[in-house]
Amino acid sequence: MAGSAEEAEDLVQEIYLRAWRSFDGFEGRSSVRTWLYRIATNVCLTALERRGRRPLPSGLGAPSGDPDAPVVAGPEVPWLQPFPDTLLAAKRADPAEVAASRAGIRLAYVAALQHLSARQRAVLILRDVLEWPAAQVADVLGTTTTAVNSALRRARVQLARALPAEDELAEPAEPDRRALLDRFAAAIENADASALAQLLAEDVVLEMPPVLTWFAGRQAVVGFTASQLLTEPGALRLVPVMANGQPAFAVYQRESGEAYHAHAVQVLTVTTTGIARIVAFTDPGLFTSFGLPQQYGTAAMPVPAADRAVPPWPR
Numbered sequence: 001m002a003g004s005a006e007e008a009e010d011l012v013q014e015i016y017l018r019a020w021r022s023f024d025g026f027e028g029r030s031s032v033r034t035w036l037y038r039i040a041t042n043v044c045l046t047a048l049e050r051r052g053r054r055p056l057p058s059g060l061g062a063p064s065g066d067p068d069a070p071v072v073a074g075p076e077v078p079w080l081q082p083f084p085d086t087l088l089a090a091k092r093a094d095p096a097e098v099a100a101s102r103a104g105i106r107l108a109y110v111a112a113l114q115h116l117s118a119r120q121r122a123v124l125i126l127r128d129v130l131e132w133p134a135a136q137v138a139d140v141l142g143t144t145t146t147a148v149n150s151a152l153r154r155a156r157v158q159l160a161r162a163l164p165a166e167d168e169l170a171e172p173a174e175p176d177r178r179a180l181l182d183r184f185a186a187a188i189e190n191a192d193a194s195a196l197a198q199l200l201a202e203d204v205v206l207e208m209p210p211v212l213t214w215f216a217g218r219q220a221v222v223g224f225t226a227s228q229l230l231t232e233p234g235a236l237r238l239v240p241v242m243a244n245g246q247p248a249f250a251v252y253q254r255e256s257g258e259a260y261h262a263h264a265v266q267v268l269t270v271t272t273t274g275i276a277r278i279v280a281f282t283d284p285g286l287f288t289s290f291g292l293p294q295q296y297g298t299a300a301m302p303v304p305a306a307d308r309a310v311p312p313w314p315r
Contacts, residue, residue: 001044001121003054003110004081005289011047015040030139038140041122048118054080056111056279057207063216067223071213079209080111082267082281084290085242104129107244107267107279112162120155127152172272180270181247185238188251192233193226201274208264208280221278236263237296243267250287251280252296260296262287 002008018039026035055077064071083105104125113121119141126137127148134145134152141148171177180199187195197218206221207214215221229236237260238249248267252260262284269277287294 001113001118001125002047003114004078005083005087006081007047011040011043015043018043034136034140037126038142041126041140045118045122048121051078053114054078055114056080057209057212057214058205059111059114060212063205063220064213065220067215067220068227069213071208071211074210074212077210077212079281080107080114081283082107082243082248082265082279082286083110085245086291087289105244106246108163108269108277110244112159115162116155116158120151120158123148123151124155124159128156170272171270177247177270180275181240181268184268184275185240185249188230188236188238188249190233191230191235193222193230196225196230197222199275201271201276204275205277206280207278208282210282238266239292239296241265241290241292243290246270250290250292258297262292262294262296265290 002011015036019036022039026032030038056079057074060074060077113124116124122141123137126132126140127134132140134148138145138148172180183195184199186192187199200218200221202218203216204218204221205214205216206224215224235254237252237254239252241248241250243265244267246267247270248265250262251264251266253263254260264280264282264284265286266278266280268275284294
């Protein structure tokens, strides 16, 4: 609902506070679970009505056609943020449930949700992600089943316009995916633009919030990264993580001497045609939510030996 793990944590505290204050008035006419979801939904609706949506750069304008032009920052925009998989509290043993859970937090899905009204977003999540019956959703939202079904139809239509087609997101087999990700990390760390180009889909997209400027197409993306990011072998170190149910890297940048400092979290969309999207959230503060230190090479995260392969990808 919030599009931000940090904001979600704040909203959870507000939900607990409201529940604690009003528990004496709970009459047991519904389950405690439904009662808590009603409070949670109302807290989220109030927050979203005050703040509005959290976009990605691609939701605010056209891509840049010049990889050498200065980028434009958007510090005042309440940007969408990545969601660390480690914060997913639910431990589901059923593979189908795990897949459904990941589908509901994929970055493209959460970004598409931002195009919906707050109430449509609530209906869609309760019905399609949590798979609640329409009558139960109506009870939570204080409305009718007819109104819920109507809102769900409108939300699905609008979401379909914003989401890429499922066949475009088809992922390669696990061994191929892991090999591609290892090659991606090596290309970035070695500042090898040619190797990077071989891994990207023809229509790849690069976004870098809080920067408004974004690029589409292999030539533009490689041109920008080669001139602005891949300037020196060994200047960047990549640590594999998972965000929004997708492969991601925490990127450390060498700023002075041999010290590497937190720089960005890159969330990748990997398809059978290559890496189709890179969203690089340039916010060192995000590293805390991923359980990572601000500096690479500390006792908490030692620098790998020079001859060590890329760290194994988390399953």
